[in-house]
Amino acid sequence: MNYRLSFLLTLIITGITACVEPYSVNFESAKEYVVVDGVVTDLDGPQFITLSKTNPEATNESSEFTQTIWTKGLSTLPLEKAKAKIVVNGTQVLDLTEVEPGIYQLPANFKGRVGDAYELDFLTENGKHYKSSAEVMPPVSAVKRAYDVFNPKGIPKLSEYYGEFTPSNDIYLDFDDPAGEKNFYRWQWTLWELQKTCTTCNQGKYYLFDAENGVDGDCFKDLTLKYNDIYDYTCEDLCWDIFYSKDITIFSDIYTNGQGQKDKLVAQIPLLQSNPCLVSLQQNSLTPNAYRFLKLIQDQANNSGTLADTPPAPIQGNVMNQNDKNELIIGFFTASSVAEYRTMLWRKNIKNAAVLNQLFKTIHNRDPILEERSAGRPYIPLAICKKSRSRTPFLPKDWKWTQ
Numbered sequence: 001m002n003y004r005l006s007f008l009l010t011l012i013i014t015g016i017t018a019c020v021e022p023y024s025v026n027f028e029s030a031k032e033y034v035v036v037d038g039v040v041t042d043l044d045g046p047q048f049i050t051l052s053k054t055n056p057e058a059t060n061e062s063s064e065f066t067q068t069i070w071t072k073g074l075s076t077l078p079l080e081k082a083k084a085k086i087v088v089n090g091t092q093v094l095d096l097t098e099v100e101p102g103i104y105q106l107p108a109n110f111k112g113r114v115g116d117a118y119e120l121d122f123l124t125e126n127g128k129h130y131k132s133s134a135e136v137m138p139p140v141s142a143v144k145r146a147y148d149v150f151n152p153k154g155i156p157k158l159s160e161y162y163g164e165f166t167p168s169n170d171i172y173l174d175f176d177d178p179a180g181e182k183n184f185y186r187w188q189w190t191l192w193e194l195q196k197t198c199t200t201c202n203q204g205k206y207y208l209f210d211a212e213n214g215v216d217g218d219c220f221k222d223l224t225l226k227y228n229d230i231y232d233y234t235c236e237d238l239c240w241d242i243f244y245s246k247d248i249t250i251f252s253d254i255y256t257n258g259q260g261q262k263d264k265l266v267a268q269i270p271l272l273q274s275n276p277c278l279v280s281l282q283q284n285s286l287t288p289n290a291y292r293f294l295k296l297i298q299d300q301a302n303n304s305g306t307l308a309d310t311p312p313a314p315i316q317g318n319v320m321n322q323n324d325k326n327e328l329i330i331g332f333f334t335a336s337s338v339a340e341y342r343t344m345l346w347r348k349n350i351k352n353a354a355v356l357n358q359l360f361k362t363i364h365n366r367d368p369i370l371e372e373r374s375a376g377r378p379y380i381p382l383a384i385c386k387k388s389r390s391r392t393p394f395l396p397k398d399w400k401w402t403q
Helices: 002-009 286-300 359-363
Strands: 025-027 034-041 048-053 059-065 068-071 083-088 094-095 099-100 103-105 117-123 130-132 145-154 165-176 184-194 199-200 202-211 213-222 228-234 241-245 248-252 260-270 277-285 319-320 330-336 340-346
Touching: 034 117, 034 130, 034 145, 048 083, 094 117, 145 260, 145 277, 165 277, 165 340, 184 260, 184 286, 199 202, 199 213, 202 228, 248 260, 248 286, 260 277, 286 330, 319 330
Parallel strands: 034 330
Antiparallel strands: 025 059, 034 048, 048 103, 059 068, 083 094, 083 117, 099 103, 117 130, 130 319, 145 165, 165 260, 184 241, 184 248, 184 277, 199 228, 202 213, 277 340
16 A cells, blocks of 8 residues: 555544544654554454564654554664464464564464454564453444445545545444444445555565566666655556554444444545456454454543643553563454455445545655656556555456446
8 A cells, every 4th residue: 555545544533432543652762662553353364463563763653453654754674584483372373474574374274263362472583572452352243234425525634636535435324233232343444445556656666577386577766856756657457455444443342232223324435546456344243352452542542632631652562572561562462253345336426525546646745756758668567566565466356347
């Protein structure tokens, strides 16, 4: 995902009970802070755990569940070459594979199960041993009904392209809350958008070349160009950018135990283009520990507006250094059962929204700058859509071309 958009999406405000703007925290960076972002679910498909560390030479800001501590002007550093594993019910060990720097994938056929207990355990390259508490996956209610409503003033200050507000498709749903038990919920979403521009080269040009697994492509530096010269390259084939929600949308049934929930606003999908898109809405169960952690963050966000309020501070999660219990580790590892609702947003209900039928401008606030043909470059290559956690060349499950 484009880093800037990832940062901006972190600031989404959904404007409902238990859904707040993730708090931002400035803290000293005399040392590195380990950042853990991991949720084991019972969904099909690849699952990932993200391990990173703050840059000790920068001023760091933390937000949300974990994911995102970023540095002012610099990105966080991936925690690479860790030996990471998930322990199931205290006995079964699932080794994780680092598929991208700091991104660790569970076995491809893994699928969590309600009632099982999961722990994250990892050893860093410099020999530090970290371990989470055991989190037992609770069940979750099914989504009975879901629908979207176009909101022309949905999300404040998301994209400069729109100005003060970015329009959104607000998603509402109905579900039955089980009686006689405590239940905690979180709502998240994944968004697939058709992307036409696959690569941007800074002070460089894009080239195709033969690689071990076929043709590959990449940017190569060109010293005849100025430092701020940029070229964008069109995708050679269909390509989807993948976006993930980062807002905190949680709910406890403490006051509504056993009551049906109807027309509950649970998500706001930003209008990044007027083309149809695919949304996966996930209704997640939360463990009591995970809910309390998120609620603490929420309380900090709500109580940091006056001089009388306690200043926000990073909150210790459930991951501990096994040799130094006083080390602050940012983030949380947990397990969630997920009731997934997938739907195409056809965006036929958009009104008075000045949007382009491309994604690029709403992310970069500029039009693509295409390299023009020249005597030295009579052919400009099309860019390969490379599969990653934030992009795919493969048709997403349940994508439809017509309504």
